[in-house]
Amino acid sequence: MxxxxxxxxxxxxxxxxxxxxxxxxxxxxxxxxxxxxxxxxxxxxxxxxxxxxxxxxxxxxxxxxxxxxxxxxxxxxxxxxxxxxxxxxxxxxxxxxxxxxxxxxxxxxxxxxxxxxxxxxxIDEPADDLAERLQRCVDEGRPDDAIVTFQLEGVGLPEQMVEAFRASDQFASVVPLAQSTVYDTNLVQVSSxxxxxxxxxxxxxxxxxxxxxxxxxxxxxxxxxxxxxxxxxxxxxxxxxxxxxxxxxxxxxxxxxx
CATH class of the missing domain: 3.40.50.1820 (Alpha/Beta hydrolase fold, catalytic domain)
Structure with a gap:
């Protein structure tokens, strides 16, 4: 690259x-x-x-x-x-x-x-403190929780779908991207x-x-x-x-x- x-x-x-x-x-x-x-x-x-x-x-x-x-x-x-x-x-x-x-x-x-x-x-915007809570998950060494919280609250995916994804082999590949969920949340909140x-x-x-x-x-x-x-x-x-x-x-x- x-x-x-x-x-x-x-x-x-x-x-x-x-x-x-x-x-x-x-x-x-x-x-x-x-x-x-x-x-x-x-x-x-x-x-x-x-x-x-x-x-x-x-x-x-x-x-x-x-x-x-x-x-x-x-x-x-x-x-x-x-x-x-x-x-x-x-x-x-x-x-x-x-x-x-x-x-x-x-x-x-x-x-x-x-x-x-x-x-x-x-309409049905995520909570104002979502980005702050996602950052806390990342800072506390819980990137998987950041991913799940983002998908549930930021994206609005059904809980069953999110839990199935968390149990899949693919989940591990997105855990390193946890910090980016904070930035996506901020971006969409500013522009929603x-x-x-x-x-x-x-x-x-x-x-x-x-x-x-x-x-x-x-x-x-x-x-x-x-x-x-x-x-x-x-x-x-x-x-x-x-x-x-x-x-x-x-x-x-x-x-x-x-």
Whole structure:
């Protein structure tokens, strides 16, 4: 992986695939650049350069503790600068929130493709002290509790689903990402009711969602498309239950960047 340095000195690692106009993929919660490899390869197949990066406190990237959403926007800006500029940014889940937030703060994202951003618009928001409690879990050496609490309260997954995940072999792979749950919580809380700046970003914005996904994400995508000036809503049937289908998602990107 290559690295760049964010404004606060944090090292951000990224992977570049292929050649052509650069599209930066911004992943969601509890994921790393490796999880974006499918999207990045689909971008390559469509003639783009796919860029996937480890958001701070994940994978090979560093972490300046006490990070804020502003710092994460600076991280994205650093990656875009390192690859010579971006034609577009493709964000999924909290990564879509980050992409929109960064664009509203002047980051040169190019066209925005926002896949199922988990915005609540002030309805059934998590408790105000969630990030503080998650940080306490991490500081006390209980990263697994941070993951579970985040999934239950921050994401709103059913308890049975969370407990099944905790008992699975996959759970161990996300425990090292526990600190990032604090940052995702802060990011979504700051942006859950989009600011006027977020609702008036410059440049084309495409909002994507599946037909079958969590109800909160259906509502969020549809409402954001209604409120964000000039945004287009595209339903991607192949993307199911908050998992973006790489080929179908990139097909939407390629058609709009043609």
């Amino acid at each position: 290559d690295t760049t340095t964010s404004a606060d000195g944090t090292t951000i690692a990224y992977e570049s695939y292929g050649d052509g106009p650069a599209v930066v993929v911004v992943n969601g919660a509890l994921s790393t650049a490796a999880d974006a490899a499918g999207l990045a390869q689909a971008l390559v197949d469509a003639g783009f350069r796919g860029i996937a990066y480890d958001r701070r406190a994940r994978g090979a990237s560093g972490d300046a503790r006490g990070s804020t959403p502003e710092r994460e926007a600076e991280d994205l800006a650093a990656v875009i600068h390192a690859v010579g500029g971006a034609t577009a940014v493709l964000g999924h889940s909290s990564g879509a929130v980050l992409a929109l937030y960064a664009a509203s703060r002047g980051v040169a994202t190019g066209a925005l493709f926002l896949s199922e951003p988990p915005l609540r618009f002030g 009711v989009p600011s006027p700046e977020m609702l008036s970003v410059h440049g084309p914005v495409t909002i994507l969602r599946g037909e079958q996904t969590f109800p909160i994400l259906l509502t969020a995508a549809d409402r954001l498309a209604e409120e964000l000036a000039g945004a287009e809503l595209v339903i991607v049937p192949e993307s199911v239950m908050h998992r973006p289908d790489p080929a179908a998602t990139v097909r939407v990107v390629a058609e709009r960047l043609a």
